[in-house]
Amino acid sequence: MTATVFDELVGQADAIETLRAAALSANALLAGTNSHAGAMTHAWLFTGPAGSGRSTAARAFAAALQCVRGGIGCGECSGCHTTLGGTHADVRFVVPEGLSIPVALMRELVMRAASAPTAGRWQVLVVEDADRLTEAAANALLKAVEEPPARTVFLLCAPSTHPDDISITIRSRCRSVPLRQPPAAAVAELLTRRDGLAPETAVWAAAAAQGHVGRARRLAGDAQARARREAVLAVPRQLTTIGACFDAAAALIEAAEAEAADAVAALDATERSALEMALGAGGTGKGAAGAARGSAGQLKDLEKRQKSRATRAQRDALDRALMDLAGFYRDVLNTQFGRTVSPIHLDASPVAEAAAARWKPEATLRRLEAILACREAIDANVKPKIAVEAMMLALWKG
Amino acid sequence: MSAPALLLVLGDEELLAARAVAEVVDAVRRDDPLAALTEFAASDLLPGELAGALSPSLFGGRPVVVVLNGQDAKKDLAAALTAYAQNPDPDVSLVVCHAGGAKGKALADALKNAGAQVAVAAKLTRHGDRAEFVRNEFRRLGGKCSGDAAEALLEAVGNDLRELASACAQLMADTDGRIDVEVVHRYYRGKAEVSGFSVADAAVAGDVPAALEALRWALATGVDPVPIADALADGVRTVARVASAARGGGNAYQMASKLGMPAWKIEKAQRVARGWTPEGLVTAMAAAARCNAEVKGGSDDRGYALERAVMSVAAARGGGR
Numbered sequence: 001m002t003a004t005v006f007d008e009l010v011g012q013a014d015a016i017e018t019l020r021a022a023a024l025s026a027n028a029l030l031a032g033t034n035s036h037a038g039a040m041t042h043a044w045l046f047t048g049p050a051g052s053g054r055s056t057a058a059r060a061f062a063a064a065l066q067c068v069r070g071g072i073g074c075g076e077c078s079g080c081h082t083t084l085g086g087t088h089a090d091v092r093f094v095v096p097e098g099l100s101i102p103v104a105l106m107r108e109l110v111m112r113a114a115s116a117p118t119a120g121r122w123q124v125l126v127v128e129d130a131d132r133l134t135e136a137a138a139n140a141l142l143k144a145v146e147e148p149p150a151r152t153v154f155l156l157c158a159p160s161t162h163p164d165d166i167s168i169t170i171r172s173r174c175r176s177v178p179l180r181q182p183p184a185a186a187v188a189e190l191l192t193r194r195d196g197l198a199p200e201t202a203v204w205a206a207a208a209a210q211g212h213v214g215r216a217r218r219l220a221g222d223a224q225a226r227a228r229r230e231a232v233l234a235v236p237r238q239l240t241t242i243g244a245c246f247d248a249a250a251a252l253i254e255a256a257e258a259e260a261a262d263a264v265a266a267l268d269a270t271e272r273s274a275l276e277m278a279l280g281a282g283g284t285g286k287g288a289a290g291a292a293r294g295s296a297g298q299l300k301d302l303e304k305r306q307k308s309r310a311t312r313a314q315r316d317a318l319d320r321a322l323m324d325l326a327g328f329y330r331d332v333l334n335t336q337f338g339r340t341v342s343p344i345h346l347d348a349s350p351v352a353e354a355a356a357a358r359w360k361p362e363a364t365l366r367r368l369e370a371i372l373a374c375r376e377a378i379d380a381n382v383k384p385k386i387a388v389e390a391m392m393l394a395l396w397k398g
Numbered sequence: 399m400s401a402p403a404l405l406l407v408l409g410d411e412e413l414l415a416a417r418a419v420a421e422v423v424d425a426v427r428r429d430d431p432l433a434a435l436t437e438f439a440a441s442d443l444l445p446g447e448l449a450g451a452l453s454p455s456l457f458g459g460r461p462v463v464v465v466l467n468g469q470d471a472k473k474d475l476a477a478a479l480t481a482y483a484q485n486p487d488p489d490v491s492l493v494v495c496h497a498g499g500a501k502g503k504a505l506a507d508a509l510k511n512a513g514a515q516v517a518v519a520a521k522l523t524r525h526g527d528r529a530e531f532v533r534n535e536f537r538r539l540g541g542k543c544s545g546d547a548a549e550a551l552l553e554a555v556g557n558d559l560r561e562l563a564s565a566c567a568q569l570m571a572d573t574d575g576r577i578d579v580e581v582v583h584r585y586y587r588g589k590a591e592v593s594g595f596s597v598a599d600a601a602v603a604g605d606v607p608a609a610l611e612a613l614r615w616a617l618a619t620g621v622d623p624v625p626i627a628d629a630l631a632d633g634v635r636t637v638a639r640v641a642s643a644a645r646g647g648g649n650a651y652q653m654a655s656k657l658g659m660p661a662w663k664i665e666k667a668q669r670v671a672r673g674w675t676p677e678g679l680v681t682a683m684a685a686a687a688r689c690n691a692e693v694k695g696g697s698d699d700r701g702y703a704l705e706r707a708v709m710s711v712a713a714a715r716g717g718g719r
């Protein structure tokens with residue numbers, strides 16, 4: 001079989017089959033033959049756990065829709081290329097950097113999506129993280145999804161079809177494409193094939209990343225990411241006293257802040273200097289001061305957006321750390337229940353086994369629940385420091 | 399008292415600064431009812447204008463020039479003021495108000511060195527200073543006030559000097575000038591300023607009635623529930639960290655740098671830490687975290703959420719269940 005745009009999507013044979021049929025049907029619709037009637041529809045909802053490839057699937061499907069070689073998603077024609085590169089004129093990606101997608105942005109996009117496709121195929125709107133739509137933004141999108149223009153396709157990505165993630169009204173108008181957590185073996189295979197990693201590194205990273213392809217690659221290639229993960233996995237052993245719990249909590253938060261700062265600092269500075277230049281900062285001569293006078297508000301707006309992005313980066317970093325930690329306790333529980341599934345943290349197995357011998361399964365389960373409760377608390381806007389401290393104390397107590 | 403030729407009012411407590419300026423103006427007016435008062439903001443005063451205002455008037459009357467916000471003076475104005483201060487005209491009164499911070503400090507120092515009289519109008523940050531202010535205020539108005547009456551007034555009125563001053567004046571007008579606790583309580587009741595920290599302090603000390611009272615006062619005076627919840631968590635955290643760093647005793651000053659807290663906070667926490675068990679602290683911290691979610695939209699009634707958290711924190715002390 002020749003390579004297609006769907007190859008990046010690992011371990012999702014069923015979903016790929018559906019999408020491929022839909023893309024072929026879409027092509028037939030364009031040609032006017034309509035041989036696979038019913039396989040194509042105007043709105044799709046990709047759901048699955050983090051790292052299962054929701055956005056990869058949406059991207060690949062968008063490329064297949066724009067593929068000029070009969071909709072097979074060849075990955076080589078101009079349609080596929082530009083879509084995958086994010087430069088196709090008829091494909092728009094909404095990748096929220098902040099905590100939510102505001103209604104103003106959604107209204108603008110919906111309006112653009114209503115126009116006819118310039119290349120004569122499909123107008124595609126991809127909303128990654130549709131769970132971050134605000135209620136008003138979701139309603140703005142709903143109107144478009146309800147009465148779609150003939151050649152417009154909406155591709156939404158969300159963790160699940162639960163009403164907390166995506167409103168029922170939108171969900172009921174979409175065809176759902178459930179993706180599963182890709183098996184570690186499939187991720188490892190992709191890492192060796194695509195990124196040329198050594199097989200044993202790939203197996204370790206794929207397991208540690210819990211099926212998240214992007215994270216597995218980061219773990220394998222980025223020494224800092226590995227160091228952060230090791231610091232998190234060292235936490236259970238450090239919780240010897242109450243004071244140590246608070247120290248561990250502070251360290252975890254600080255690490256998340258540093259990671260987020262690393263991720264956004266450079267971008268912040270470039271954005272700021274670009275805006276300042278556009279506003280004429282640093283100019284001299286007559287009128288320069290007057291021109292700069294009204295610009296403080298715009299800079300403040302930018303700072304606000306950057307702050308929202310930094311907060312999100314921080315929460316994401318913290319969430320990754322908590323998931324690593326949860327993985328450790330899962331391994332402990334797994335060991336206590338006789339190793340029915342393979343462990344997540346292969347390199348921390350000795351520690352997990354020692355802990356399994358010491359704790360009761362109930363205590364392990366309580367600890368696991370404390371971590372999940374902490375994630376929920378942070379989601380509910382509890383100060384991360386307080387939530388993590390409460391969690392560490394619960395981990396210590398068992 | 400004759401009016402000084404050059405007065406520097408140093409500090410950013412508005413009431414005190416305004417009083418210092420008014421004193422000068424009154425002193426000048428006593429001698430010379432025709433005295434001409436001119437006020438300027440330093441940020442847009444030009445040296446020429448200053449020179450004009452400082453020169454004697456053709457029509458008589460001693461000029462009184464007040465320069466407000468001296469810290470905002472531009473370079474040329476600061477230079478003009480400094481030059482004038484070297485050789486001030488004894489028939490003119492110049493008052494320069496300065497916030498006393500780092501901004502424009504050179505001007506304040508130069509005026510001081512040139513021999514300007516200095517009136518201090520710094521913010522009163524310590525509780526004792528404010529009590530002293532209240533007692534002085536009564537004395538100034540010709541009354542007498544006991545120490546506990548001053549405390550009672552501070553608790554009921556709050557820390558704003560203007561409000562305190564007007565409360566003193568009101569009490570003097572309404573009574574015969576002998577102020578004691580009963581007199582204060584006849585006119586002023588309640589608490590003006592209750593922060594989340596007083597709620598937290600009482601809660602971690604296990605004093606449920608005091609904690610609930612402080613909480614009700616705080617909510618009634620409009621303190622937002624979120625900072626109260628944060629303070630509660632901070633209270634539990636402080637006790638937990640102090641208790642764990644040195645079980646039983648330990649020098650607060652040695653622990654201060656290690657824990658990153660001021661020594662007084664550690665000492666206070668050490669006093670209440672004795673009744674706490676590690677299990678109790680775990681329960682208390684969990685309650686504080688739950689409360690934090692509840693005041694941020696997790697609960698219909700934020701006041702009740704706080705009350706429940708205060709009760710569970712206090713109950714966790716000594717018990718653990």
